[in-house]
Amino acid sequence: MTTLAHFQHAFVEALRAEVSDFAPAMHPAFAIYRNTVMRACLDALEANFPAVVCLVGRDWFRAAAALHVDEAPPRDARLARYGEGFPDFLAHFEPAAVLPYLVDVARLDRLWSESRDAADAAPLNLDRLAELSPEVLVSERLGLHPATRWIDSAVPVRTIWEASRRGVPVGSDLHWQPEQAIVVRVAGRVHVVPGDGASLAILDAVASGATLGEATMAVTSAYPGARLDLILPGLLRSGAFAHS
Amino acid sequence: MSPLSAGLGFKPQHVRDALDASQPGLWFEVHPENYLADGGSAPAMLDALVARHPVSLHGVSLSLAGASPPDAEHLRRLRQLIDRVQPTLVSEHLAWSAWGGTYLPDLLPFPRTHDALAHVVDNLARSQDALGRRISIENPSHYLAIDGHAWSETDFLAELVRRTGCGLLLDVNNVHVSAHNLGTSARAYLEAFPLHAVTEVHLAGHGVDASLDGGLLVDSHDAAVAEPVWELYRYVLQRMGPVPTLIERDGNVPAFDALMRECLRANDMLSAWANAA
Numbered sequence: 001m002t003t004l005a006h007f008q009h010a011f012v013e014a015l016r017a018e019v020s021d022f023a024p025a026m027h028p029a030f031a032i033y034r035n036t037v038m039r040a041c042l043d044a045l046e047a048n049f050p051a052v053v054c055l056v057g058r059d060w061f062r063a064a065a066a067l068h069v070d071e072a073p074p075r076d077a078r079l080a081r082y083g084e085g086f087p088d089f090l091a092h093f094e095p096a097a098v099l100p101y102l103v104d105v106a107r108l109d110r111l112w113s114e115s116r117d118a119a120d121a122a123p124l125n126l127d128r129l130a131e132l133s134p135e136v137l138v139s140e141r142l143g144l145h146p147a148t149r150w151i152d153s154a155v156p157v158r159t160i161w162e163a164s165r166r167g168v169p170v171g172s173d174l175h176w177q178p179e180q181a182i183v184v185r186v187a188g189r190v191h192v193v194p195g196d197g198a199s200l201a202i203l204d205a206v207a208s209g210a211t212l213g214e215a216t217m218a219v220t221s222a223y224p225g226a227r228l229d230l231i232l233p234g235l236l237r238s239g240a241f242a243h244s
Numbered sequence: 245m246s247p248l249s250a251g252l253g254f255k256p257q258h259v260r261d262a263l264d265a266s267q268p269g270l271w272f273e274v275h276p277e278n279y280l281a282d283g284g285s286a287p288a289m290l291d292a293l294v295a296r297h298p299v300s301l302h303g304v305s306l307s308l309a310g311a312s313p314p315d316a317e318h319l320r321r322l323r324q325l326i327d328r329v330q331p332t333l334v335s336e337h338l339a340w341s342a343w344g345g346t347y348l349p350d351l352l353p354f355p356r357t358h359d360a361l362a363h364v365v366d367n368l369a370r371s372q373d374a375l376g377r378r379i380s381i382e383n384p385s386h387y388l389a390i391d392g393h394a395w396s397e398t399d400f401l402a403e404l405v406r407r408t409g410c411g412l413l414l415d416v417n418n419v420h421v422s423a424h425n426l427g428t429s430a431r432a433y434l435e436a437f438p439l440h441a442v443t444e445v446h447l448a449g450h451g452v453d454a455s456l457d458g459g460l461l462v463d464s465h466d467a468a469v470a471e472p473v474w475e476l477y478r479y480v481l482q483r484m485g486p487v488p489t490l491i492e493r494d495g496n497v498p499a500f501d502a503l504m505r506e507c508l509r510a511n512d513m514l515s516a517w518a519n520a521a
Contacts, residue, residue, distance in 0.1 A: 003359045005311035011352065012343045024353075029387040029425070029460055032453070033350060040349035073346040077277045077305030077318060080286075120283035147284065188285040
């Protein structure tokens with residue numbers, strides 16, 4: 001190790017320790033570095049998981065997030081991306097177990113950020129699709145827009161997430177039921193729209209390279225009652241697909 | 245950007261005002277790390293800003309004083325951004341912020357040894373090659389004295405200029421903050437500073453941490469530029485003449501107009517110098 005590397009190794013160790021015999025860390029002002037590094041990481045997580053912050057409160061959030069920062073510090077200077085592993089951290093974080101919806105809300109926060117930052121792509125050309133004969137249409141392979149995400153949850157994740165992002169309590173009329181959500185970006189704005197099992201099955205099939213015909217076949221066998229005549233046009237117009 | 249005009253650190257919440265602003269010579273600066281998404285609204289906002297005003301890129305994460313080379317993937321993304329937005333200037337810090345593949349979001353100090361100089365020269369040369377641009381290096385703010393320096397900071401910076409052809413970004417607030425915290429003279433620092441290589445000046449506000457050492461100054465960028473910093477800026481202008489000058493603000497961000505007033509104050513000082521010359 002070079003002398004610079006030795007110094008930096010000792011500096012990082014001292015940042016992580018409460019007490020250190022590293023000479024600069026004996027100085028009270030070393031606290032500024034400790035505080036700045038941790039604060040920037042916590043600020044990033046707080047900005048990236050606003051619905052979680054709303055549900056647990058800022059103090060609880062930052063105390064939990066500090067443990068995650070210690071375990072999984074950022075590896076990318078684009079701090080708007082930090083927190084990839086935070087939902088999984090919450091899933092194993094004992095004090096979060098009393099809030100069974102928290103992990104999926106965190107996942108939806110994360111999907112929202114991923115959607116916001118994903119690559120641009122031209123939206124699906126519905127006019128072109130409309131001109132295709134049914135025989136051609138079934139063999140069409142659609143491409144997902146790079147900003148499209150979805151989540152299948154055992155809890156009412158979309159309703160809770162949506163209220164939390166607005167900073168309001170979930171209404172007393174909440175139906176405790178599984179919810180699916182689709183995250184799309186239209187004209188630069190991220191939208192989280194309600195989904196259903198059949199819609200998500202179509203997205204799964206398209207993502208794995210199925211033709212439109214194969215995708216609808218897969219859905220009708222898994223969801224025999226699904227109204228594909230309603231679901232498919234809605235999905236095609238949602239912005240979930242890109243021009244391929 | 246003209247040496248006679250001041251610019252502003254760009255805040256996304258001011259995007260409308262920034263795009264509408266028609267102050268002659270106005271320019272903006274951004275941290276590229278905030279605009280390196282693959283797509284979406286952030287890069288689009290930067291493209292709109294670039295279409296309207298000159299923009300400079302002020303990086304915070306290259307870790308040029310790191311014991312390891314700068315992240316190749318980050319350099320590649322930065323190069324793409326530079327090719328797209330054609331910034332008027334690219335700058336970074338004399339600091340480190342990466343260790344063992346993790347990113348420490350701060351600008352950390354190091355002993356200015358011969359070994360450190362070799363690392364910074366190498367990292368800077370690699371970065372300038374990868375980016376195809378001259379980079380200007382900013383003097384850091386200091387909070388505590390570190391042992392083992394073989395070089396003064398001003399000599400270290402001059403040697404970087406000599407060996408790599410880099411430029412310098414003189415942050416006058418950092419000079420003030422560091423001199424206060426280390427008990428040294430800001431004027432003496434400026435007298436020794438290699439002003440011939442300065443391509444840009446930064447002005448910012450600082451805070452006071454009263455809990456530490458009877459009042460440490462912290463380079464917090466969350467207040468208006470302080471009077472002693474304006475005084476030092478006047479001294480810099482006397483010594484080197486007009487230079488593109490940026491008002492930085494990151495916390496307690498006021499209305500756009502309040503930042504523009506600081507920008508115009510710098511403009512007035514730049515014009516006064518030019519008129520007197």
